[in-house]
Amino acid sequence: xxxxxxxxxxxxxxxxxxxxxxxxxxxxxxxxxxxxxxxxxxxxxxxxxxxxxxxxxxxxxxxxxxxxxxxxxxxxxxxxxxxxxxxxxxxxxxxxxxxxxxxxxxxxxxxxxxxxxxxxxxxxxxxxxxxxxxxxxxxxxxxxxxxxxxxxxxxxxxxxxxxxxxxxxxxxxxxxxxxxxxxxxxxxxxxxxxxxxxxxxxxxxxxxxxxxxxxxxxxxxxxxxxxxxxxxxxxxxxxxxxxxxxxxxxxxxxxxxxxxxxxxxxxxxxxxxxxxxxxxxxxxxxxxxxxxxxxxxxxxxxxxxxxxxxxxxxxxxxxxxxxxxxxxxxxxxxxxxxxxxxxxxxxxxxxxxx
Amino acid sequence: xxxxxxxxxxxxxxxxxxxxxxxxxxxxxxxxxxxxxxxxxxxxxxxxxxxxxxxxxxxxxxxxxxxxxxxxxxxxxxxxxxxxxxxxxxxxxxxxxxxxxxxxxxxxxxxxxxxxxxxxxxxxxxxxxxxxxxxxxxxxxxxxxxxxxxxxxxxxxxxxxxxxxxxxxxxxxxxxxxxxxxxxxxxxxxxxxxxxxxxxxxxxxxxxxxxxxxxxxxxxxxxxxxxxxxxxxxxxxxxxxxxxxxxxxxxxxxxxxxxxxxxxxxxxxxxxxxxxxxxxxxxxxxxxxxxxxxxxxxxxxxxxxxxxxxxxxxxxxxxxxxxxxxxxxxxxxxxxxxxxxxxxxxxxxxxxxx
DNA sequence: GCGCATTCTGAAACCGCTTTCACATGACCC
DNA sequence: GGGTCATGTGAAAGCGGTTTCAGAATGCGC
Numbered sequence: 048x049x050x051x052x053x054x055x056x057x058x059x060x061x062x063x064x065x066x067x068x069x070x071x072x073x074x075x076x077x078x079x080x081x082x083x084x085x086x087x088x089x090x091x092x093x094x095x096x097x098x099x100x101x102x103x104x105x106x107x108x109x110x111x112x113x114x115x116x117x118x119x120x121x122x123x124x125x126x127x128x129x130x131x132x133x134x135x136x137x138x139x140x141x142x143x144x145x146x147x148x149x150x151x152x153x154x155x156x157x158x159x160x161x162x163x164x165x166x167x168x169x170x171x172x173x174x175x176x177x178x179x180x181x182x183x184x185x186x187x188x189x190x191x192x193x194x195x196x197x198x199x200x201x202x203x204x205x206x207x208x209x210x211x212x213x214x215x216x217x218x219x220x221x222x223x224x225x226x227x228x229x230x231x232x233x234x235x236x237x238x239x240x241x242x243x244x245x246x247x248x249x250x251x252x253x254x255x256x257x258x259x260x261x262x263x264x265x266x267x268x269x270x271x272x273x274x275x276x277x278x279x280x281x282x283x284x285x286x287x288x289x290x291x292x293x294x295x296x297x298x299x300x301x302x303x304x305x306x307x308x309x310x311x312x313x314x315x316x317x318x319x320x321x322x323x324x325x326x327x328x329x330x331x332x333x334x335x336x337x338x339x340x341x342x343x344x345x346x347x348x349x350x351x352x353x354x355x356x357x358x359x360x361x362x363x364x365x366x367x368x369x370x371x372x373x374x375x376x377x378x379x380x381x382x383x384x385x386x387x388x389x390x391x392x393x394x395x396x397x398x399x400x401x
Numbered sequence: 402x403x404x405x406x407x408x409x410x411x412x413x414x415x416x417x418x419x420x421x422x423x424x425x426x427x428x429x430x431x432x433x434x435x436x437x438x439x440x441x442x443x444x445x446x447x448x449x450x451x452x453x454x455x456x457x458x459x460x461x462x463x464x465x466x467x468x469x470x471x472x473x474x475x476x477x478x479x480x481x482x483x484x485x486x487x488x489x490x491x492x493x494x495x496x497x498x499x500x501x502x503x504x505x506x507x508x509x510x511x512x513x514x515x516x517x518x519x520x521x522x523x524x525x526x527x528x529x530x531x532x533x534x535x536x537x538x539x540x541x542x543x544x545x546x547x548x549x550x551x552x553x554x555x556x557x558x559x560x561x562x563x564x565x566x567x568x569x570x571x572x573x574x575x576x577x578x579x580x581x582x583x584x585x586x587x588x589x590x591x592x593x594x595x596x597x598x599x600x601x602x603x604x605x606x607x608x609x610x611x612x613x614x615x616x617x618x619x620x621x622x623x624x625x626x627x628x629x630x631x632x633x634x635x636x637x638x639x640x641x642x643x644x645x646x647x648x649x650x651x652x653x654x655x656x657x658x659x660x661x662x663x664x665x666x667x668x669x670x671x672x673x674x675x676x677x678x679x680x681x682x683x684x685x686x687x688x689x690x691x692x693x694x695x696x697x698x699x700x701x702x703x704x705x706x707x708x709x710x711x712x713x714x715x716x717x718x719x720x721x722x723x724x725x726x727x728x729x730x731x732x733x734x735x736x737x738x739x740x741x742x743x744x745x746x747x748x749x750x751x752x753x754x755x
Numbered sequence: 756g757c758g759c760a761t762t763c764t765g766a767a768a769c770c771g772c773t774t775t776c777a778c779a780t781g782a783c784c785c
Numbered sequence: 786g787g788g789t790c791a792t793g794t795g796a797a798a799g800c801g802g803t804t805t806c807a808g809a810a811t812g813c814g815c
Contacts, residue, residue: 073771084795089773099793120477120539121771124800129474139502139518140699140716145494152493152520161538164493164518166506184515185474290703319703326705345494346700349644349673351680362494427801438765443803453763475801478770 072115081109092117119161123185131161132372133181133189135174139166142344143361147192147213150365158373160187169256171195178204188376190368193259209375211368215258223371223381225364229259229341232357232388233266234273236311236339239355239390241274244398245309245337248276251286251296251321253313260288263313263341282307286317293320301328308336308399315340315347315356322350322395333397343391353393360386426467435463446471473515477539485515486726487535487543489528493520496698497715501546501567504719512727514541523610525549532558542730544722547613563729565722569612577725577735579718583613583695586711586742587620588627590665590693593709593744595628598752599663599691602630605640605650605675607667614642617667617695636661640671647674655682662690662753669694669701669710676704676749687751697745707747714740 074092078085083102090096091106098106109115123129134151136144148164155162163186167174174195181189182204189204193214196204204210205221217224240248250267253260264283271278284300286292293312300307301324312318318340325336332338332352340347340356347354364386371381428446432439437456444450445460452460463469477483488505490498502518509516517540521528528549535543536558543558547568550558558564559575571578594602604621607614618637625632638654640646647666654661655678666672672694679690686692686706694701694710701708718740725735 071771074773075771085772086774086795086797087793090794093773095774096794097792102794116537118478118539118771119537120474120483121800122773123474124472124478124770124802125772125774127773127800138499139493139506140496140499142494142496142499145492145496145499148493149520161517161519161534163515165515166503179470180515183470183473185472294703316703319700322705323703323707346673349648349670349677351676351705353677425801428803429801439802440765440767440804441763444764447803449804450764451762456764472801475770476803478772478800479802479804481770481803 071118072113074115074117077106077109077113077115080113081105127185128187129185130159131163131184131186132369133178133184133186134162134164135177135181135189135191135194136164136166137169137193139164142346143342143359144192146345146361147365147368150362150367151190151369152365154366154369154373160373162190162369167195169195169254175200182208188372190372192364192368193257195256209372211372211375213364213368221375223375223383225368225371225383225386227359227364227386228388229262230266230269232341232359232390233263233311233313234270235266235388235390236341236355236357237267237270238274239392240309240311240337240339240396241270241276243309243337243396246276247279247282247307247309249282249284249297249300249305249307249310251284251293251310251312251317253317254287255285257288260313267311281305286313288314288316290316290320290323293317294324295320297321297324298327309338309396310336311339311341313341315342315344315354318354318356318395319346319350322354332395334400337396337399339396347393350395352395355393355396356391358389358391360389425472426469428469428471431460431463431467431469434467435459481539482541483539484513485517485538485540486723487532487538487540488516488518489521489531489535489543489545489548490518491521491523491547493518496700497696497713498546500699500715501719501722504716504721505544505723506719508720508723508727514727516544516723521549523549523608529554536562542726544726546718546722547611549610563726565726565729567718567722575729577729577737579722579725579737579740581713581718581740582742583616584620584623586695586713586744587617587665587667588624589620589742589744590695590709590711591621591624592628593746594663594665594691594693594750595624595630597663597691597750600630601633601636601661601663603636603638603651603654603659603661603664605638605647605664605666605671607671608641609639611642614667621665635659640667642668642670644670644674644677647671648678649674651675651678652681663692663750664690665693665695667695669696669698669708672708672710672749673700673704676708686749688754691750691753693750701747704749706749709747709750710745712743712745714743 074085074088078088088106091098091103138144151162165177167177188209191212194212198217201210201212202219205219209221211223213225215224216226252264284296286296310321312321318338330336340354343356343358347356374381428439428442432442442460445452445457473484492498505516519531521531542563545566548566552571555564556573559573563575565577567579569578570580606618638650640650664675666675672692684690694708697710697712701710728735
C-alpha cells in the first residue's frame with residue numbers, strides 16, 4: 048500500500064491528504080517534482096504571471112499527483128492575505144443572526160474565503176475585543192452585523208481593512224453599509240392593523256440602545272399619524288427584545304385594565320411573550336387581540352397561531368454582506384440597495400371583533 | 402517620527418501597511434526596545450525557558466509600552482500551532498447548536514484559543530469538506546458536533562489532531578466523545594406520560610439517519626414495555642425533525658381517525674408542528690392531547706402552551722467539549738461523564754381528560 | 756584555582772509561501 | 786545584425802515568529 052510513494056493516492060489524494068504518513072506536501076516538493084522553481088509554482092497557483100504552457104501542465108499534474116494543498120498559514124504570512132474574513136455577530140445562538148451567518152458562509156465558501164465568526168453579545172466593549180482579536184488574526188476584512196461600535200471607530204478600522212456593516216448607513220471609504228428599512232417595515236405593519244380597523248394599537252418597544260428599535264417605533268408613530276389615529280402614550284410600552292419583556296409588557300397593560308385590540312411588538316420574540324401573556328388571560332389571538340411581530344423568525348411560522356410579522360431578509364442580508372465584502376476586496380465600490388421590508392400576513396391578525 | 406525617532410521604524414521602513422493608526426509592532430522591535438534578542442522575547446512570551454528577571458521586566462515593559470501583540474499567523478507557521486480549533490456543527494442557524502457554539506466560544510476565549518465554526522448541513526460529504534478545510538487551515542484540534550463521519554474516519558483524523566466528538570461514544574486514542582443519553586431522556590418522557598395516565602401515546606420519530614433519533618425511539622419503546630403498555634405500531638409515525646414533519650404526522654393520524662391522548666415528539670421542532678396541527682383541529686393542549694418534546698429549545702418556554710420537554714444541555718455540551726479539547730491538547734486524557742437528561746415539566750402535559 | 760555542570764542568551768536556521776530582482780531568451784524593428 | 790522590449794524564470798530575500806545550537810556566564814565540588 049505505502050510502497051509507491053507519490054503514486055498511491057493520486058486520485059483521491061485531495062480528499063484525504065494522508066491518513067498514515069501525514070507528511071504535508073509543500074510547494075517545494077511540487078516544484079521539484081515538476082522540475083521548476085517554487086516561484087513558478089507559486090505564480091501558477093496565484094496566476095500572478097504568465098507561465099509557459101509546458102511548465103504549467105507539469106506543475107498542475109504534479110500538484111494533483113502529490114495532492115498538494117497550499118498552506119493558508121504560510122500564505123497568510125508571506126502574502127499578507129489570510130483569505131479569512133472576520134464576522135462579528137451579536138449572538139451565535141440567535142435564530143435571527145444564524146440565518147445571516149449561514150448566508151455569509153455560503154457566499155464565502157464559493158470563492159475560497161473562510162469566515163471567522165465571533166460574537167459581541169450586544170456589548171460595545173466585548174465587540175471591541177472581538178475586533179481586536181480579528182485584527183490580530185490578520186483577517187482580510189471584517190463584517191459587522193448590527194454592531195455597537197461608533198461610526199468613528201468603524202472608519203478608523205476601515206483604514207486598514209475593508210469593512211461591511213449592517214444596521215446603519217455609513218458613508219466612508221473602504222466601508223460598505225447595508226441597511227434595512229425598519230421604519231418602513233414598522234409603518235407597514237401598523238398601517239395594516241389600522242386598515243383592519245384597529246385603533247387602539249399597543250406598541251411594545253425594543254431595546255432603546257438599538258437603532259432598529261427606535262426606527263421601528265418611529266414607523267409605528269408615523270403610520271398612526273398618517274392615518275389620523277391619535278397616539279395614546281399609555282399604549283407604547285417598553286421592552287428589550289426578549290420574550291420575557293413582551294410578556295411583562297402585556298401583563299402590565301392588562302393589570303392596569305388598559306383597553307386595546309391589537310399589539311405590534313418590535314420583534315417576534317417579544318410577540319411570543321405577548322402571546323403567552325394573552326393566553327394566560329384567556330384572550331384569543333386574533334379574535335380578542337391581533338398580534339404582529341417583526342423579523343419573521345423561523346418559529347413564527349409554527350407559532351400558535353402562526354404570527355403575522357415583518358419579514359427581515361436575514362439570510363439575504365448575509366449574502367449581500369459577503370458579496371459586498373468581496374467587491375471591496377477587489378477594489379470595487381459595492382452598490383447596495385437598501386433592502387425593503389415585506390409584511391407576512393399569517394393568522395395572528397384579524398379585524399377587531401366588536 | 403511619531404514620538405521616539407529611531408525606535409519605531411528604525412528597523413524596517415519598508416512596510417507601511419497602516420494608513421495612519423498603529424503600525425504592526427513585531428517581536429524584533431520589542432527585542433530592540435528591550436535591548437535583548439528576539440529569541441529571548443519569544444522565550445518570555447511562551448515561557449519556554451528561564452530568563453533573567455532584569456531582562457524579563459525590560460521585555461515586559463517594552464511589550465506593553467509598544468502594545469505588542471504576537472502575530473498568530475507567524476506563530477502558526479513557525480510553531481506549528483495556530484491556537485485555533487475547528488468546530489464542525491451541523492447548522493449555524495439552528496437554535497439547538499447555537500447554544501453549544503456559544504459554550505465553546507466562551508470556554509476557548511478564556512484561554513486564548515479561537516474557534517473556527519463551520520457547518521456540515523447534516524451531510525456527510527459536506528462534512529468531509531469541512532474537515533479538509535479545517536485541516537488545511539492547520540487548526541490545532543477539531544470538535545465535531547453530532548457528525549455524520551464514520552468512526553473510522555474520526556480515528557484516522559485523530560492520528561493527526563485531537564478530536565472531540567459529540568453524539569456518539571467512541572473509544573480511541575486522541576479522541577474524546579461526549580454523549581448524552583437520548584435513550585434515558587425518551588424513557589423519562591414516556592414514563593411521565595404513562596404515569597399521568599396516558600396509554601395511547603403517539604411517537605413522532607426523528608430522522609432515522611440520526612443516531613439520536615433511533616435512541617429516542619428505543620427509549621419510548623422501552624418505557625412502554627416496562628410499564629406493560631402495549632405498543633401500537635400505528636402510533637409510531639415517521640418524521641424528520643422539522644416542524645413541518647411534525648405537523649404532517651399529526652394531520653395524518655387525525656385524518657385516519659386514530660385515537661390518542663398524548664404525543665411525544667422526538668424533538669421540540671416537531672412538537673411545534675404537532676401543536677399547530679392540533680390547533681388547526683381545535684384540539685386543546687393539554688386538555689385534549691398532552692404534548693412532550695425533546696431538546697428544550699428556547700422557544701419552548703414561550704410556546705403556547707409552554708412545552709413540556711426533555712432538556713438537552715446544549716450549552717453545557719459545548720463547554721464540556723471545549724474543556725475536553727483543551728485537555729487533549731495538554732496531553733491529558735479527559736474524563737467525561739455522560740450527561741443526564743432532565744424532564745422539564747411545563748404546561749403542555751396533563752392527565753388525560755376522560 | 757581548575758574542571759565541569761547549569762543556566763542564560765543570541766545567532767541563525769527554519770516554517771511554507773509570496774514577491775522582488777536580475778538575468779536569460781527570443782521576438783521585433785530599423 | 787545590433788539594439789529595444791516584452792516575456793519567462795530562478796535565486797534569494799523576506800513575512801514574524803519558534804527552536805536549535807553553541808557559546809558565555811555563573812555556580813559548585815574538590
